[in-house]
Amino acid sequence: VNKCAVVQHILKAYSKEPKREQGTFFAPSNIALCKYWGKRDTELNLPHTSSLSISLGNLGAKTTIALEQALKDRISINGKEVDEDSIFSKNLSHFLDLFRPLNSVFFRVATEVNIPIGAGLASSACGFAAVVGALDQLYGWELPLSLLSILGRLGSGSASRSFWHGFVEWQAGHDADGMDSAGACLESVWPALRIGVLIVDSEQKKLSSRIAMQNTVLTSPFYKIWPEKQARDLKDLKKAIEKQDFMALGETTESNALAMHALMLTTSPPILYSQASTLEAIDKIWHYRQLGLPLYFTQDAGPNLKLLFLEKDEEAIIKIFPKLIVVSPFNIGAFQC
Amino acid sequence: VNKCAVVQHILKAYSKEPKREQGTFFAPSNIALCKYWGKRDTELNLPHTSSLSISLGNLGAKTTIALEQALKDRISINGKEVDEDSIFSKNLSHFLDLFRPLNSVFFRVATEVNIPIGAGLASSACGFAAVVGALDQLYGWELPLSLLSILGRLGSGSASRSFWHGFVEWQAGHDADGMDSAGACLESVWPALRIGVLIVDSEQKKLSSRIAMQNTVLTSPFYKIWPEKQARDLKDLKKAIEKQDFMALGETTESNALAMHALMLTTSPPILYSQASTLEAIDKIWHYRQLGLPLYFTQDAGPNLKLLFLEKDEEAIIKIFPKLIVVSPFNIGAFQC
Numbered sequence: 001v002n003k004c005a006v007v008q009h010i011l012k013a014y015s016k017e018p019k020r021e022q023g024t025f026f027a028p029s030n031i032a033l034c035k036y037w038g039k040r041d042t043e044l045n046l047p048h049t050s051s052l053s054i055s056l057g058n059l060g061a062k063t064t065i066a067l068e069q070a071l072k073d074r075i076s077i078n079g080k081e082v083d084e085d086s087i088f089s090k091n092l093s094h095f096l097d098l099f100r101p102l103n104s105v106f107f108r109v110a111t112e113v114n115i116p117i118g119a120g121l122a123s124s125a126c127g128f129a130a131v132v133g134a135l136d137q138l139y140g141w142e143l144p145l146s147l148l149s150i151l152g153r154l155g156s157g158s159a160s161r162s163f164w165h166g167f168v169e170w171q172a173g174h175d176a177d178g179m180d181s182a183g184a185c186l187e188s189v190w191p192a193l194r195i196g197v198l199i200v201d202s203e204q205k206k207l208s209s210r211i212a213m214q215n216t217v218l219t220s221p222f223y224k225i226w227p228e229k230q231a232r233d234l235k236d237l238k239k240a241i242e243k244q245d246f247m248a249l250g251e252t253t254e255s256n257a258l259a260m261h262a263l264m265l266t267t268s269p270p271i272l273y274s275q276a277s278t279l280e281a282i283d284k285i286w287h288y289r290q291l292g293l294p295l296y297f298t299q300d301a302g303p304n305l306k307l308l309f310l311e312k313d314e315e316a317i318i319k320i321f322p323k324l325i326v327v328s329p330f331n332i333g334a335f336q337c
Numbered sequence: 338v339n340k341c342a343v344v345q346h347i348l349k350a351y352s353k354e355p356k357r358e359q360g361t362f363f364a365p366s367n368i369a370l371c372k373y374w375g376k377r378d379t380e381l382n383l384p385h386t387s388s389l390s391i392s393l394g395n396l397g398a399k400t401t402i403a404l405e406q407a408l409k410d411r412i413s414i415n416g417k418e419v420d421e422d423s424i425f426s427k428n429l430s431h432f433l434d435l436f437r438p439l440n441s442v443f444f445r446v447a448t449e450v451n452i453p454i455g456a457g458l459a460s461s462a463c464g465f466a467a468v469v470g471a472l473d474q475l476y477g478w479e480l481p482l483s484l485l486s487i488l489g490r491l492g493s494g495s496a497s498r499s500f501w502h503g504f505v506e507w508q509a510g511h512d513a514d515g516m517d518s519a520g521a522c523l524e525s526v527w528p529a530l531r532i533g534v535l536i537v538d539s540e541q542k543k544l545s546s547r548i549a550m551q552n553t554v555l556t557s558p559f560y561k562i563w564p565e566k567q568a569r570d571l572k573d574l575k576k577a578i579e580k581q582d583f584m585a586l587g588e589t590t591e592s593n594a595l596a597m598h599a600l601m602l603t604t605s606p607p608i609l610y611s612q613a614s615t616l617e618a619i620d621k622i623w624h625y626r627q628l629g630l631p632l633y634f635t636q637d638a639g640p641n642l643k644l645l646f647l648e649k650d651e652e653a654i655i656k657i658f659p660k661l662i663v664v665s666p667f668n669i670g671a672f673q674c
Contacts (some may be wrong), residue, residue, distance in 0.1 A: 023636050221566045222559040229558045258607050262599035276613035
């Protein structure tokens with residue numbers, strides 16, 4: 001099954017012509033507490049395991065899309081035109097190929113992002129989600145979010161989780177065409193929860209997570225245990241969220257991230273996203289936790305960390321990490337799942 | 338089965354009285370290329386898997402033991418009396434309890450060690466091996482090295498590998514009393530092989546490997562894959578040694594060490610022996626290897642690294658790591674297995 005077939009299947013009864021001048025959509029970024037690492041289908045970004053994320057509230061991407069009378073797509077980020085030969089442009093144009101009314105029709109895509117790009121803040125997740133949402137608006141499909149989630153997944157796996165606020169579960173699904181592999185939000189709200197983004201190195205990552213996870217699946221002898229670990233962690237996380245048990249949430253989140261990085265260490269050749277500064281930060285987190293501060297971390301395909309803590313400890317934690325970017329995931333007006 | 342029963346079984350036909358005034362024995366330190374991590378019997382130090390090491394030539398411990406007219410053991414290291422209340426003294430005296438002619442008889446134990454103690458250089462391995470060898474001399478048992486290896490293992494698992502020069506395999510064995518769990522040396526010599534000891538932090542380790550490996554066995558979800566990985570690595574290492582294939586030796590050694598540390602990351606609570614300076618050194622090793630320098634590392638239960646390289650690259654590598662302690666494992670006069 002290829003991407004094009006999935007898009008045609010989803011959109012067969014829907015308009016192929018824009019209904020409006022332009023479409024606009026905001027998608028929050030999301031941080032996985034239970035990771036997405038390894039695809040069972042690399043064309044459709046179908047994962048081996050389900051995953052669970054927290055959206056970053058008002059941090060994310062807002063994209064506006066319109067048809068463009070031109071011979072190519074015009075893509076801008078934060079008002080700046082993006083070079084058409086960049087990998088970013090090529091990837092996005094390739095994705096937009098799935099949605100053109102005619103092959104000869106191009107788009108103007110303007111994205112406003114209020115998070116650092118490529119710093120492990122899931123900018124591609126919210127980016128692809130915002131593009132899909134904006135296309136939905138432009139064409140007037142009014143698809144349910146679960147179908148937008150499937151379309152977003154075709155651009156970037158974790159985009160499937162960026163269509164909701166709060167906690168979002170991406171169910172792995174079983175179908176070959178991935179029609180059962182979509183995000184869905186959990187109803188729980190946890191207003192006191194805070195996510196802290198700790199940038200220890202803002203350079204672009206050396207190895208893309210796409211290649212890293214593929215190498216892990218192919219070569220890590222421990223990967224066959226990963227689905228068990230994921231199933232247990234997902235269950236524990238959902239229970240922790242339901243009970244608002246912060247220690248259980250933090251411990252499981254941290255353990256899940258460390259297991260993902262352990263998988264990478266056993267990949268051939270080994271993958272090590274941590275840097276010296278990452279280990280220093282982890283040491284600091286563990287040191288203060290031993291002193292009684294409820295502070296946990298997670299880490300994605302890069303050296304930066306995302307901290308988990310509660311509102312009551314925000315002041316103390318900012319004193320420890322003065323450059324921390326603090327996010328209140330539920331401080332988004334009315335929460336609706 | 339307890340230690341005492343094993344010692345009585347091995348020594349039942351041998352002298353319980355010293356044959357000489359004193360006994361002296363030198364045991365080289367050893368570095369595991371295929372690690373020992375996890376016990377199937379914590380009393381007898383019986384491992385879950387076989388392991389393979391390289392001895393460090395003239396680096397190790399030389400111990401002299403004699404009976405002492407006193408009310409306690411007298412223990413010295415490098416000419417300095419060791420405090421009888423130290424953990425070191427207590428552990429050694431406890432081990433010596435297995436070998437006293439009478440409970441009321443004590444020993445004088447003088448050890449000369451020419452490696453830094455507690456810096457991950459397997460000082461306990463060569464230490465216990467030297468004590469056992471010196472007892473053999475003192476009592477005049479003239480036990481075969483395979484039996485001395487079993488006695489040494491009762492003090493410290495990796496001591497079972499410190500009775501030979503060169504490459505030594507410690508077969509895990511299957512018997513409940515561990516009589517089939519002993520070291521044996523490989524016949525291969527590899528004179529061009531070099532081991533570099535890179536001390537990035539000389540502080541004592543925070544968590545003993547004894548506790549760390551036990552927690553790993555009990556809590557790491559990946560531990561059940563470890564025996565498979567070990568069996569494959571051991572086979573690959575023996576083939577690499579036989580063929581003198583340095584790249585295969587280095588890659589398998591490094592992969593084995595990374596897998597052991599990956600296991601620790603997935604232990605609950607997580608165990609992280611690496612420090613910022615460890616990662617910096619690893620980055621450097623990988624950087625120069627990408628440039629074509631055949632240089633690999635292994636890491637034990639501490640932040641320091643042991644480098645593997647060949648004689649021909651020694652000069653270049655010392656330029657990169659000026660403080661490197663270089664060992665020639667086969668520069669020991671006549672090699673005999």
